[in-house]
Amino acid sequence: MQLRTENATQTVAWGKKLGHLLQAQDLLLLDGDLGAGKTTFTQGLAQGLGITRPIKSPTFTLIREYQMGRIPLYHMDMYRLEDSSPEELGLSEYFAGDGVVVMEWSQFVADFLPAQYLRIQITRLAQADEQRQLTFQAQGQRYQELVASLRK
Template sequence: MATFISNSPAETIALGESWGRDAKSGLVIALSGDLGAGKTQLTKGIARGLGISDRVHSPTFALLNQYGGGRLPLFHLDLYRLETPDQIIAAGLEEYFHPAGVSVIEWAERWFLAPADFLAQAAKGTHLRQVRLESITETGRRITYEDFGH
């Protein structure tokens, strides 16, 4: 597991941008963290790294925002309003756990209930990055992440 300390939203965006530049199709980035922890800032950077110029905003009320025009499409999901895996399936979001592009999932703990879920998803051929964002100061964040799968 790796840890990155971000001292500003700009540094969080820069980390995401590096991930976006390196991303391959099929990558799922599962984000967890409290409100205001930087999940959407990290996603803005991922979009920038993919070459997407659209304005990225949280899909809390839409559940899913799709962005094209970059090297790979970006699927940005927000599971905050869904409480169980059954609700996620009923909303038709399960297909984005095996994307033809890159999926970034905010509030991923609503789908990945236990560490074994990450291993099971990786066993299905998904490259999965589990990310936890924590506020450590007003603008500082501790970002820990681990990759599962190829």
């Protein structure tokens, strides 16, 4: 599924819509260049999960945990994984845990990912514009159903 947003407000709104549909142990992989809108989309997801705390990029902390919503949100950035390994971060515990995992730059831990997930490619359509294209790629039955629900 592909959709286009005209501004950050619409990107947040689609994230929020998806957030309402998520459940514990869902894994979302966000791909996109720096400044593509991965954290903006995650802000919407958090709203859909009932999280009111400000959502910040996890670039320098690797993992930010938000516990105060309907279910926890674990926002991860694997770009700066130079001093840690996926095993040291306990990724498998997060994947099997009580919350939703949103992972940016997942290609750096591709060998450690489960077989099923929802990958969302966020592409900036013009450098000086806020338009984005969101491409949803479902791996597994749960995520195919999730995308089908999002289409409605």
